[in-house]
Structures are given as C-alpha cells and as structure tokens.
Amino acid sequence: MTTATLRLASPTAFERLLQRIAVALSRHVERRIAARADRREIALDMLREQQARKHDPRTVEHYLAQLGLPQR
Secondary structure: OHHHHHHHHOOOHHHHHHHHHHHHHHHHHHHHHHHHHHHHHHHHHHHHHHHHOOOOOHHHHHHHHHHOOOOO
16 A cells, blocks of 8 residues: 555656656746847947947048048
8 A cells, every 4th residue: 555655646757757848948948038138238238339439520521532422
C-alpha cells in the first residue's frame, strides 16, 4: 500500500514534460523581454545623441560648394 501511495505523490511523465515546457517557455519569454529592453535602451541612447548634436548651418554650404552647386 505504501508504494502505491508514493507513486501517486510523484508527478507523472506527462506532468514532468509539462513542467519542462513551462520552464523553457518562461526562459524564452524572459530572454525576449531582456532583448527588447536592451534594444529600447540603445534606441533611447541614439535619440539622445541625435538631439544633443548641434547642427552647423555652414555644413550645408560646404557640401554644396564641394558639389560645385551655387550656395543658397
């Protein structure tokens, strides 16, 4: 009788399979969340850099002169 009770207390093969799938799915979702956070941080850094960069109005004049086009 004791061995029958112990078998009922342990998870079945199907339940162990479901547990492994759940753990794998959780890891996958956590990796996706971390990757998305990294991409968002990189995008915010790039945006901050673009906004902080000062635009030199003479740059356009310089490029036009290099192309041989009349200046504005």
